[in-house]
Amino acid sequence: MTRPEEHIHASGMRAWLQTTGGIVGILLLTQFLTGVLLAFYYVPSVDHAYNTVSYIEKVVSSGSWIRSVHHYGSQWLAVFIFLHVVQLFVTRGYLTRRVQWIASILLLALIMAAGGTGYSLPWDARAFFSTRVAEGLMGGLPLAGGMARLWLLAGSEISTLTLSRFFALHVLVVPSLIVAVVVWRMFKARVFGYRHAIAAGLVFVALAVWCFKHDAPLGPSVAMANEKYLPRPGAQFLWLYESLKYLPGGLGSIAGVVVPGIVLLVLIFLPWLKNQRVIGAAILSVGAALILVMTTVSYVKDRRDPQTAKQLSLQAAQEGTARREPFKPATLGVMPVSQSQSSGAPVLYIKFCVNCHGPNGEGGRQGRLNFPPLQGVAAKPRRTVDDIVGLLKDPTAYDLQPPMRSFSDKLTEPQMREIAEWIVKLKK
Amino acid sequence: MNEARSRRSFLTLLPLGILAGVFASIGGAAFRFLRPRIGAVSDAWLDVATVSELHGPQPLPRKITAENIAGWAITTEEHNVFVLPAKNNQVLSAICPHEGCEVSWDQGANRFSCPCHESYFAADGARISGPARRGLDPLPMRVQDGKLQVQYIPKAQA
Numbered sequence: 092m093t094r095p096e097e098h099i100h101a102s103g104m105r106a107w108l109q110t111t112g113g114i115v116g117i118l119l120l121t122q123f124l125t126g127v128l129l130a131f132y133y134v135p136s137v138d139h140a141y142n143t144v145s146y147i148e149k150v151v152s153s154g155s156w157i158r159s160v161h162h163y164g165s166q167w168l169a170v171f172i173f174l175h176v177v178q179l180f181v182t183r184g185y186l187t188r189r190v191q192w193i194a195s196i197l198l199l200a201l202i203m204a205a206g207g208t209g210y211s212l213p214w215d216a217r218a219f220f221s222t223r224v225a226e227g228l229m230g231g232l233p234l235a236g237g238m239a240r241l242w243l244l245a246g247s248e249i250s251t252l253t254l255s256r257f258f259a260l261h262v263l264v265v266p267s268l269i270v271a272v273v274v275w276r277m278f279k280a281r282v283f284g285y286r287h288a289i290a291a292g293l294v295f296v297a298l299a300v301w302c303f304k305h306d307a308p309l310g311p312s313v314a315m316a317n318e319k320y321l322p323r324p325g326a327q328f329l330w331l332y333e334s335l336k337y338l339p340g341g342l343g344s345i346a347g348v349v350v351p352g353i354v355l356l357v358l359i360f361l362p363w364l365k366n367q368r369v370i371g372a373a374i375l376s377v378g379a380a381l382i383l384v385m386t387t388v389s390y391v392k393d394r395r396d397p398q399t400a401k402q403l404s405l406q407a408a409q410e411g412t413a414r415r416e417p418f419k420p421a422t423l424g425v426m427p428v429s430q431s432q433s434s435g436a437p438v439l440y441i442k443f444c445v446n447c448h449g450p451n452g453e454g455g456r457q458g459r460l461n462f463p464p465l466q467g468v469a470a471k472p473r474r475t476v477d478d479i480v481g482l483l484k485d486p487t488a489y490d491l492q493p494p495m496r497s498f499s500d501k502l503t504e505p506q507m508r509e510i511a512e513w514i515v516k517l518k519k
Numbered sequence: 520m521n522e523a524r525s526r527r528s529f530l531t532l533l534p535l536g537i538l539a540g541v542f543a544s545i546g547g548a549a550f551r552f553l554r555p556r557i558g559a560v561s562d563a564w565l566d567v568a569t570v571s572e573l574h575g576p577q578p579l580p581r582k583i584t585a586e587n588i589a590g591w592a593i594t595t596e597e598h599n600v601f602v603l604p605a606k607n608n609q610v611l612s613a614i615c616p617h618e619g620c621e622v623s624w625d626q627g628a629n630r631f632s633c634p635c636h637e638s639y640f641a642a643d644g645a646r647i648s649g650p651a652r653r654g655l656d657p658l659p660m661r662v663q664d665g666k667l668q669v670q671y672i673p674k675a676q677a
Contacts, residue, residue: 117538117541120541121541121545124542124545124549125545128545128548128549128552128553131552131553132590132591139591139592142591143591145591146590146591150590150591151552152551152552152554153548153549153551153552154552156548157545157548157549157552160545284530284534285530285531285533285534287534288533288534288537288538289533289537291537292537292540292541295540295541295544299544418591420588420590420591420592420593421591421592421593422592422593422594422595423592423593423594423595
């Protein structure tokens with residue numbers, strides 16, 4: 092009496108656990124749709140990337156939700172494609188459905204590549220550091236390291252060409268490969284059943300609701316980040332980030348690129364290997380254990396260490412403040428040649444002040460914000476060189492309102508003095 | 520039997536329904552996301568010229584620069600206008616009212632001509648011939664501190 096019922100129940104449960112394929116499918120579809128939408132506003136250039144992402148977050152309707160779905164969807168996708176590989180291994184699907192198995196391993200690699208390249212695109216502080224790490228991992232490769240680094244960066248340094256390269260990889264190359272793999276797999280595999288659809292639908296609803304509550308992170312722009320800034324990678328890379336701390340420098344590229352590459356190759360050829368059950372079980376269980384332990388260690392350490400926890404919560408608060416500030420459009424257009432060449436402004440003035448106060452200190456207007464001209468400012472009370480240095484340290488002491496900020500964390504006193512001495516000479 | 524069949528057709532329709540649900544929710548967000556933003560027409564008064572320098576029977580070409588906020592960027596745009604000293608310094612937009620090309624002043628023929636579809640306008644902006652259905656558009660103008668100023672309102676929004 093009980094046996095058939097038990098059997099039905101077990102197979103039902105097991106069938107529900109084997110719906111990761113459908114979930115991966117829906118999440119891939121979601122990434123494609125939201126990615127296409129983001130491309131309608133995003134500009135892959137170092138002087139506009141951050142601005143256009145802020146615009147999506149702050150101004151465009153549904154923009155923060157769409158970006159959040161794209162951001163967290165990529166992390167959920169990494170989890171479910173891994174579970175899908177584990178499922179195919181445990182159920183011996185890798186033997187009976189080899190195309191599906193190889194496609195899944197390729198998708199795992201491509202999804203991680205998409206996550207890695209996508210993280211650079213907002214060009215905020217964390218994107219900048221993630222690009223740096225990608226640069227380091229490539230540069231450390233044995234034999235071809237130097238060459239791989241140059242090709243990834245499109246030059247000897249990270250530049251706007253690097254960002255274009257990551258953009259092309261993220262939106263054209265990797266998605267085309269993913270489509271190719273998915274189409275190949277679809278021709279060879281049966282159509283998904285209703286259980287897949289229900290599981291996938293539930294995961295999509297969960298992701299959609301999660302993203303109403305959680306905004307995708309957007310750090311400070313690269314120019315605004317100070318040396319105390321603590322970057323953290325996306326959740327799907329935390330295990331790698333944490334592992335790199337325990338490896339001697341030279342081994343980082345081996346652990347981060349070479350070993351994963353070999354592991355993926357071994358998994359692809361698993362159906363043809365001797366001792367495949369042992370090898371597969373070893374790789375997948377060690378991999379899962381490494382990912383779980385290192386991700387947990389990373390989370391716990393960030394909370395335990397008081398200094399780190401303090402800085403991270405400070406950064407979270409700053410991100411929150413930046414998110415609530417009204418959007419500031421960028422001013423486009425070429426400066427007349429006479430203006431940009433004759434100014435002779437100090438380099439640091441051009442770096443920190445010129446965006447608001449203009450190349451000749453003529454002031455400016457951005458949307459509703461008015462930036463006062465600095466020309467002839469020395470004639471005003473409390474604007475000697477010493478006063479301007481003091482003002483750069485603490486603008487509130489001189490009754491100045493935001494967006495004027497303190498530059499104590501950016502400029503040394505002699506640098507402030509150099510800027511101040513140039514400003515007081517500006518004539519109307 | 521019948522019940523089993525309807526259960527089966529329900530189960531084949533379900534995945535399609537769920538897929539439709541995913542498309543609908545992202546599609547709804549996409550509609551809001553892609554909806555064009557129609558900004559307020561800028562009513563700023565832009566300098567055209569000093570009044571004292573404007574005289575003679577000919578239309579005088581001038582350039583005005585207007586700031587345009589388009590989404591995440593502020594761009595500075597230059598527009599061509601013509602001042603008519605003979606007509607109490609009226610300012611005409613150089614945009615042809617036909618398809619939006621820029622007309623130029625033809626000194627010899629004493630008329631404006633449009634390079635695109637051969638519309639012609641008299642020295643006072645009135646339509647002479649061609650596919651344009653009205654004369655050149657005058658811009659709202661005023662004189663402030665000896666300066667002639669206009670509001671530049673693009674035709675499409677006016």
